Amino acid sequence: MIPAGFEYHRPGDIASAIGILQEHGDEARVIAGGHSLIPMMKLRMAEMGHLVDLQAIDELKGIQIGSDTVTLGAMVTQHELITHDGLAAAIPLIREAALQIADPQVRYMGTVGGNVANGDPGNDMPGLMQCLNATFELSGPDGNRSVAAREFYEAAYFTAREDEEILTRISIPVPGAGVGQAYEKQKRKIGDYATAAAAVMVGNGTASVAMTNLADTPIWSEGASAALADGDVNGCVAAMLDAIEPVADNRGPVEFKKHVAAVMLRRAIDRAQSRAG
Template sequence: MIPAGFEYHRPADLASAVGILRAHGDEARVVAGGHSLIPMMKLRMAELGHLIDLQAIGELKGIEIDEGRVTLGAMTTQHELIAHEGLARAIPLLREAALQIADPQVRYMGTVGGNVANGDPGNDMPGLMQCLDARFELYGAEGTRQVAAREFYEAAYFTARADDEILTRILLPIPPAGTGYAYAKQKRKIGDYATAAAAVLIGEGLSSVAMTNLSDTPVWSEEAGTALAGGDIEGCVEAMLAAIDPQEDMRGPIAFKRHVAAVILRRAIDSALSRRA
């Protein structure tokens, strides 16, 4: 559990960070909270020559709420996200989900940007962002571009982000007032990834469903959302079960995961419906 040697960089601005990324190519990785990358380095499953710590970059921080939109700086920690009262009023689903991530100590360090950018199918935020129809802002040498969360994830640990790009901000539309919401997650213990988790929004002209850790990417299903919008809960569940592709692991065999996925989704839908104004 000792990583191989590496150079540590702590740039003060984005341009410098991207400069270091470009200078070292495959050899360099950025680190946010470090809860995914550092363990992989300690296991020597990720070996890199240059680690670029984003903590000192002020422009990656901050939560902004303006008309109809929330902007999260990529280095916003889960704790900051949970503690922000305005955010909890605007998008309560975010707090509900973040409170189910790991434990307080991890949430003090873990960032929302790291959570969505790493591409780990176990992470809770990617599915949540797909449910909320977030857009991710990427900064690179060519400038800035945006990618929809629903188009960002390609496979486990593979995303639309280029190697020399940094995910800087997350842009979220605020759901209309009265939208029902829920994040339901089954896990074996505090700190565990989901056995199955579901993010659900139900509102006027807006019904969206995404699930976590049931495929090699988060799963957002347009069919499931459409069925739900039409009040067809079982149709929604059917569509989601057709979209997921869980694998057996220590959490259990595939049949169990598929069963639990349906149960958790139904529970999230019930909860969201009960909160719908």
């Protein structure tokens, strides 16, 4: 658990951070809260010559609540997501999910940007952002661009983000009144990744359904969402079970995970429906 040596950088703005990434290429990695990267470094499964710490960059901070859109800076911590009253009012699903991530110590440091950008299939926020139809803002040497959360994830730890880009902000449409939301997660203990987790929004004739840690990327299912929008819960669950591809690990075999996935999804749907309208 002793990491290899590295150079530490602490730029004060996004442009400087991108400059460092450009200079060192794939020798450099950005670090946000560090809760995924530092353990990997200690295990020497991640080794890089240059670590670019984003915590001094004010442009990456802050939560803005608009009437149609909520914007989260990439360096907003899970703790801030939980304690921000305006956010809890606008999109209660985010607080509900953040409370189920790790433990308070981790949530003081862990960031929403790190959680979505790392591409770890165990992380909760990617599935949540797909459910909410969020958009990730990326800054790179060629300027800024946006990628939909539903388009961002390619495989475990592989995303649409280029090596020299930084995920700077997350924009989320406010679901609006009448839309019920719920996040249901089964885990072995506090601090664990999900055995299965489901994010559900339903109401006003619309629905969106995403699940976590049941494939090498988060799974948002158009078919499951459409079925639920039509009020067809069984169809929704069936479509989602078709879409997920869980693998056996210490949490259990595939058969178990599929069963639990269905249970979590049904519970999330129940709760979301009870909050709708």
